[in-house]
Amino acid sequence: xxxxxxxxxxxxxxxxxxxxxxxxxxxxxxxxxxxxxxxxxxxxxxxxxxxxxxxxxxxxxxxxxxxxxxxxxxxxxxxxxxxxxxxxxxxxxxxxxxxxxxxxxxxxxxxxxxxxxxxxxxxxxxxxxxxxxxxxxxxxxxxxxxxxxxxxxxxxxxxxxxxxxxxxxxxxxxxxxxxxxxxxxxxxxxxxxxxxxxxxxxxxxxxxxxxxxxxxxxxxxxxxxxxxxxxxxxxxxxxxxxxxxxxxxxxxxxxxxxxxxxxxxxxxxxxxxxxxxxxxxxxxxxxxxxxxxxxxxxxxxxxxxxxxxxxxxxxxxxxxxxxxxxxxxxxxxxxxxxxxxxxxxxxxxxxxxxxxxxxxxxxxxxxxxxxxxxxxxxxxxxxxxxxxxxxxxxxxxxxxxxxxxxxxxxxxxxxxxxxxxxxxxxxxxxxx
Numbered sequence: 001x002x003x004x005x006x007x008x009x010x011x012x013x014x015x016x017x018x019x020x021x022x023x024x025x026x027x028x029x030x031x032x033x034x035x036x037x038x039x040x041x042x043x044x045x046x047x048x049x050x051x052x053x054x055x056x057x058x059x060x061x062x063x064x065x066x067x068x069x070x071x072x073x074x075x076x077x078x079x080x081x082x083x084x085x086x087x088x089x090x091x092x093x094x095x096x097x098x099x100x101x102x103x104x105x106x107x108x109x110x111x112x113x114x115x116x117x118x119x120x121x122x123x124x125x126x127x128x129x130x131x132x133x134x135x136x137x138x139x140x141x142x143x144x145x146x147x148x149x150x151x152x153x154x155x156x157x158x159x160x161x162x163x164x165x166x167x168x169x170x171x172x173x174x175x176x177x178x179x180x181x182x183x184x185x186x187x188x189x190x191x192x193x194x195x196x197x198x199x200x201x202x203x204x205x206x207x208x209x210x211x212x213x214x215x216x217x218x219x220x221x222x223x224x225x226x227x228x229x230x231x232x233x234x235x236x237x238x239x240x241x242x243x244x245x246x247x248x249x250x251x252x253x254x255x256x257x258x259x260x261x262x263x264x265x266x267x268x269x270x271x272x273x274x275x276x277x278x279x280x281x282x283x284x285x286x287x288x289x290x291x292x293x294x295x296x297x298x299x300x301x302x303x304x305x306x307x308x309x310x311x312x313x314x315x316x317x318x319x320x321x322x323x324x325x326x327x328x329x330x331x332x333x334x335x336x337x338x339x340x341x342x343x344x345x346x347x348x349x350x351x352x353x354x355x356x357x358x359x360x361x362x363x364x365x366x367x368x369x370x371x372x373x374x375x376x377x378x379x380x381x382x383x384x385x386x387x388x389x390x391x392x393x394x395x396x397x398x399x400x401x402x403x404x405x406x407x408x409x410x411x412x413x414x415x416x417x418x419x420x421x422x423x424x425x426x427x428x429x430x431x432x
Contacts (some may be wrong), residue, residue, distance in 0.1 A: 004037045007044030011051070030120060038119045038135055041083035048079065063090055063138055065145040069199045071156025072141060088137045089119070092144060093130040093157035095190070098183035099170050100129065109152055117144040127223075128207060129167035130157035161370075162200035166190050168210035169217040177301070178212030179230030179317045180345060186210050188349055193356075202360070203367030213313070214301040220325070221336045225373050226356065227322040233342045234314035235294040236303075242310035243268075243290045247283075253306050272303050318344040323359070324374025334374045337382060339390070341397040355390075362389045 016022045024043065031039025045056050060074025073091040080087040094110070110131070114120055119135030126132045136144060148154050157165035166189055169175065171182035189208060190197070196206075209220035212230045220227035245251045246266060252259065253266045268290075273281050280296035281303065283289075290310075299320075304311045321343055322336035345352060363373050366380075377385045386392045 004031060004035055004040050006040050007047065009043050009047040012043050012047045027121065034115065034120060036120055037085035038089070039121070041085040042089065042119075042121075042135070045077060045079055045083050045086060048082075057089075060088070060090065063088075063141060065141055065156070067198075068145075068156060070159040070162050071198065073159055075135075086135065089135040090138065090141060091135070092118075092133040092141075092148075093126060093128075093159055093165070094133060094148065095155045095157040095165050096125060096129045096131055096167070098166075098168050098186040098190075099173055100125070101173065106152065106154075110148075110154065113144070113147045113152060117147065126157075128157070128164045130165050156198065158197045158205075160200040161202045161204050162198070162206070163193050163196040163202070164205055164207045165197070166208040166210070167218055169212050171210075171212045175212060175217075177215060177230075177304075177313070179232060179313060180212065180228075180319055182210040182212045182228075182230070184347060185228065185345065185349060185352075188347060189353070189356075192348075192353060196360075202364060204370045204372050206360075206373065214299050214320075215305060221322060222325050222333075223327070224325050224336070225323065226359070227325065227336050228319045228345075229322065230317065231299045231320045231342060232314035232317045234316040236292055236297065236314060237312040238290060238292065239310050239312075240289055243307065244288050246307050246310055247288070251307075251309055255308055272306050275302060276300075277302075318342050321355075324372075324377050326372045326374050329372070330370060331375050331378065334378070337374075337377065338398055339386075339392070341395070358390060 012024055015024045027039050027043060030036065049056055056078050058076040058078050060076045063074035064070075064072045071093050073093070075089045075091060077083055077086050077089065111120070111122060114122060114133050117136055117140050118133055121134040123132035123134055133144075145156070148156070166186050168182040168186040169178070172178040173183060186208075196202070206226070207224045208226050208228070209218050209224035210228045211218050211220045214229055214231060216229060220229060242251065246253060247268050249265055253271065268283050273283055277300055278296045278298050280293040282291045282293075284291065299313075301313070304313065319342075320338065321340040323339050324334055325336040326334050343352075359373065363376060367373070367376050371379075382398065383394055386394050386398070
């Protein structure tokens with residue numbers, strides 16, 4: 001190994017200041033130790049990008065590995081004479097295991113392989129969840145793929161207009177609130193939909209995410225085209241004695257997460273009752289008893305998270321299926337819309353697979369180029385999508401209050417009494 005050429009990077013070096021770990025330090029340290037010129041060239045090009053206020057990467061979408069349409073993101077520098085070690089700096093997405101549980105021996109072998117085949121730079125994880133292997137040349141792609149799949153038994157993740165790598169929370173492996181087996185569903189759907197994962201055929205990307213409970217630690221409601229959120233259909237279980245213990249300060253709220261709280265003792269009205277989105281709870285001060293109108297509860301689990309020893313989810317459990325979340329691309333950002341408020345699920349999830357195919361068939365036939373499934377619903381209307389595409393009868397759970405949603409509208413005579421009053425009350429509580 002020869003000496004590496006370093007570049008003058010004052011703006012990049014400024015990122016090393018402050019109390020937090022810096023990727024700049026990490027890359028320079030690794031480059032020095034392993035004599036990787038690419039590590040210094042990439043920092044030199046980043047400095048140039050800061051100076052010019054524009055990227056110097058060109059997209060190289062034509063590169064890939066044989067038999068796969070996704071998994072490799074081509075990158076070329078437009079400053080190849082200046083930074084020859086990164087003339088090509090292709091990225092590989094490696095499919096992560098469900099819940100991101102890793103064996104340390106497997107990780108060491110992966111890093112050793114990448115140090116040999118590429119830059120050695122690894123990102124844990126991309127926004128979808130994949131391991132990101134940053135930077136190799138075109139000639140190394142097939143060799144890397146062979147080592148990855150045949151020697152290490154990993155697979156490439158999704159990229160392009162296809163199913164992206166599904167992602168889930170830690171589920172029952174770590175969390176008491178997991179209401180269905182997220183890792184099993186993640187694995188089963190990943191293995192079943194391999195063709196859609198590796199061979200792009202959709203109008204645009206499509207993401208599955210699985211959250212074991214409504215606390216939604218993987219932010220599925222905001223980030224996935226199709227979300228599966230653990231929920232229950234029976235009543236919340238209440239331990240009234242434990243509720244009183246919280247009120248009397250005998251048990252710390254939020255499982256003691258705010259032990260340094262400086263806003264005073266626990267107040268069940270301010271911290272639970274008033275924050276209930278459907279106002280379905282009532283604390284009787286005289287009786288020292290908590291009442292819940294379970295018919296109005298939307299299972300957000302805020303109250304359960306605040307008082308976990310007093311409140312528990314019901315026993316009749318399943319998933320809520322939501323559709324259409326996305327970030328800002330062609331249209332503005334969207335949150336998910338409820339499709340099926342409650343569905344019982346069991347392996348091998350055949351009913352769910354048929355349901356997914358029905359969505360895809362319509363979207364692939366009618367979606368415009370780069371149109372996410374949430375955007376086609378926005379274009380044709382949720383009512384049409386439910387009735388004509390999925391053959392689902394619209395129900396009140398698809399909206400919060402009449403006329404508060406843009407998709408479904410009701411005439412006053414269609415709603416039995418009081419909708420105007422309810423809407424006025426809703427707008428009073430939610431002025432935005």
